Structure formats: structure tokens, C-alpha cells
Amino acid sequence: MFARMKRISWLAALLLLVPVWGANGQTDGTYGAFSPYSVFGVGNLHQGGTAWNRGMGGVGIAARNNRYVNIMNPASVTARDSLSFMSDFGLNGRIAIFQEGSKKAVNTVFNIDDFVISFPMWRHTAFMVGIRPVSDVGYQISSSQINVETGKQTFVSAGNGGIYQVFAAAGATLWNRLSLGAQFNYNFGNINKKASLTYSDASYRSSNSGDSLQVHSISAKFGLQYEQPLGKGSSLTFGATYQLSSKLNGYSIHYRELGSYDRTRSSATLDEKSLKMGDELGLGIAYKYGDRFFVEFDYTRTNWSSSGLDQVSGFSNVGTSVFAPSVGQRFGLGMEFTPNRSDIRYFLRRCTYRAGAYYDQSYYTVDGAHVNAVGVTLGMTLPIFRWYNGLSLGVDFGRRGLASSQVKENYFGFNVGINVFDIWFQKRPYE
Numbered sequence: 001m002f003a004r005m006k007r008i009s010w011l012a013a014l015l016l017l018v019p020v021w022g023a024n025g026q027t028d029g030t031y032g033a034f035s036p037y038s039v040f041g042v043g044n045l046h047q048g049g050t051a052w053n054r055g056m057g058g059v060g061i062a063a064r065n066n067r068y069v070n071i072m073n074p075a076s077v078t079a080r081d082s083l084s085f086m087s088d089f090g091l092n093g094r095i096a097i098f099q100e101g102s103k104k105a106v107n108t109v110f111n112i113d114d115f116v117i118s119f120p121m122w123r124h125t126a127f128m129v130g131i132r133p134v135s136d137v138g139y140q141i142s143s144s145q146i147n148v149e150t151g152k153q154t155f156v157s158a159g160n161g162g163i164y165q166v167f168a169a170a171g172a173t174l175w176n177r178l179s180l181g182a183q184f185n186y187n188f189g190n191i192n193k194k195a196s197l198t199y200s201d202a203s204y205r206s207s208n209s210g211d212s213l214q215v216h217s218i219s220a221k222f223g224l225q226y227e228q229p230l231g232k233g234s235s236l237t238f239g240a241t242y243q244l245s246s247k248l249n250g251y252s253i254h255y256r257e258l259g260s261y262d263r264t265r266s267s268a269t270l271d272e273k274s275l276k277m278g279d280e281l282g283l284g285i286a287y288k289y290g291d292r293f294f295v296e297f298d299y300t301r302t303n304w305s306s307s308g309l310d311q312v313s314g315f316s317n318v319g320t321s322v323f324a325p326s327v328g329q330r331f332g333l334g335m336e337f338t339p340n341r342s343d344i345r346y347f348l349r350r351c352t353y354r355a356g357a358y359y360d361q362s363y364y365t366v367d368g369a370h371v372n373a374v375g376v377t378l379g380m381t382l383p384i385f386r387w388y389n390g391l392s393l394g395v396d397f398g399r400r401g402l403a404s405s406q407v408k409e410n411y412f413g414f415n416v417g418i419n420v421f422d423i424w425f426q427k428r429p430y431e
Helices: 002-025 076-079
Strands: 086-100 103-122 125-147 151-174 180-200 208-231 232-241 249-258 262-269 279-289 293-303 323-325 327-337 352-364 369-383 392-399 408-423
Touching: 076 125, 076 151, 076 180, 076 208, 076 232, 125 180, 151 208, 327 369, 352 392, 369 408
Parallel strands: none
Antiparallel strands: 086 103, 086 408, 103 125, 125 151, 151 180, 180 208, 208 232, 208 249, 232 279, 249 262, 279 293, 293 327, 323 352, 327 352, 352 369, 369 392, 392 408
16 A cells, blocks of 8 residues: 555656746746856757766766666666666756956856656556756846946846756667667747846936747657677667757747837747757767676767747847857767675675766857867766665766857756666565
């Protein structure tokens, strides 16, 4: 009876969490992330994956592990014990230092990351469902100057919001080596951007303008993994994913105010704007030695060049900078090592340790140049209680804005993942 109530509580938690998460994504003043570069397009793209993936540089396209839920590739959902129920709940935080010349600023954010549950369906098939962020918008930029005629002028530009994704995926394993998966995605969110110009001399009228965008789209993602045994407990796995480009629907509101009298407001649907979210191709190769050592290299390519974001106010209003959607790329390398899962004397020998590195090229250009990022990651999982339950921790040290003319964004990210594992489908001799 207790086990049944526990299962019901997990499902109820998921149903309750979805509307709460959606409300968080559509409330003014909240930041899922904070970066001056999130002013462009739909904001900073979230690099997917759970705390497990992030501790290894964000890799996971070719990863097959029966201890963790891998949301990077829908084909990986079949890598599991046959009667297992698995869940992952993640939190993340970020401390960033921004520098432009002699000017510096610091910002800290903390937010929910992902929530996903996974369970088997029939023989070599399995299913997972969850919610995760796709992109984040969060910035506030201000500047002041003294004008002989108007006095002090203060310009402020700010934005918040983002896009979130509810997904459901299923996979099947054929011939014990080839795994195929498909995933349905519903993307939704709200992005708000505003700008104001005020004068210290009250005889001059201040101005305000902004855009509010409510967007949604439907997309699909497909994945495959092929695992080739090499002998002595080792294997080589090849993975690939492809996410289709999706039409971006919704509506936008643009407003402009000049003082207290001159106000304009216009609204339009996005359906007729031919906006699209870019497609994504991912490739990965991984080597695994038993349950002790794992290493993987991933390459991801996203194409937003025909998204049309540069033609619509709210996505392209970036002041004097020239914004253009482009092709983004990401290279990731990661590994994990477990000294001895069966050690009964030393707890730290049962823990899993991770490290990784990545290079990220933005999906847009600013004044003809990509905004790139590079970083290194560290992580570990502490086993808790029994089965495969664990607490995953990770850190991310990186820099965005590598070109000399760009704002330098040095950041320290940390993430926490709660991995839950249980046997749900075992027939017991008594209740």
C-alpha cells in the first residue's frame, strides 16, 4: 500500500509542477538566466541535459546508462533495468561577472532546471516524460550621459522570460544493439523586452517602448544508438539525434509611450511572420569499460539562418548592433570514473567522479561575429540509500564573449540533480 501511494505522489508532483513551471516562465521580473547576450533572438539556448550530463561537459548523445535518465537522446531511454522506475529533478545556479573596459557588474540567479520521469512499457521498450527550459532571457543594461540642453539622460534596456519545453519520448531496442527513439516536444513561453529614456529636466518628455511576445511551437526529435561490444566488459557506442525545425506561433504586442500623452500600441499574430526555431543535428561516440569508466565526444549543429527572427520586432530590437540568425555549433568532451561501486569500507570509492570541457558557438552573429563560449566542468554523484538513488553535483567554469570587442562574461555555474530509482513493476507475493 505504501509503495502504491509513493507512486501516486510522484505522478501528482509532475502534474502540479507543469503549471507552476509555466507560470514561472510567464511572470515579469523573473530570470531563468542573466546575460547581456540574451537580448538577441529568443535568448541564450539552454544546453540541455541533467546534472549528470553537465558534469561531463554536456555530452550524452551516445551515452547509455541504467542509473540515470538521459534526456539528450530519446533512444537512450531503453538503457535500464527491466522493472525500474527512474526520475530526475534538477536545480541550477549561476554567478556571472561582466566586464567591458573598466566597467564591471556581477549577477546571481538560481532556478529549477528539469523534471523527468521514465519507466518501461513492454519488453525492450521504454517511455519518458518531462519538462525543461529551452532558452532564457534576462538582462538589464543602463547608461547615462550629460547633455548641455537636456541635462542628464538615462537609458535603460531590460528583458526577462524564456521558452520551456514539455516532452514525451519512447524508445525501443532491436537485436540487443540498435536502439531507436522518437520524442514529441511542445515549446511555450513569454519574452518581454523594454527600453526607456528619461531626462533629469522635467520639461523634456521621457520615452518608453517595448515588446511582449507569447510564443509556442510543436516539434519532433529522433534518435538512434548502436552499441558494439569490444570484449572484457568494454563497448563502443555511436549515437545520433535530429530535431526538426518548427514553426514559431503566438502573438506579439509592441508599445511606445512619449510622455503622458502620446501612446501607441499594436498587436499582431506571429503565424503569418514565417518564424521558425532552428533544426538540430547531434552526433556522438562513447567508450565504456564495465561500470567503472566512460568517455564521450559530442558534436551538435543548429541552423537558425532561415528563422526570420531578424525581421520581427522583439527578436531583433538590439539598438545599434546588427543581429543576424546563423548556424551554431557545439563540441563537448566528457568522462566519468567510479573507483569501486561495491566498496563497503570507503564511501568516496563508491562515488562517481566526472570532468569535461566544451566549446560553444552561438546560433547568431552580432556585427558579423559569433558570440562564443568555452568552459570546463566537474561533477560527482553521491550514492544514497539503496538501488541507484543518488545526489549529482556539478560545477561549470566558463567565459562567453571571446572576441576582443565583445563584453566578457566570466561565469561559475553549479547544478544539483536528485536521481530517484525504484522497482515499480515487480509482482509481490503479498501486499
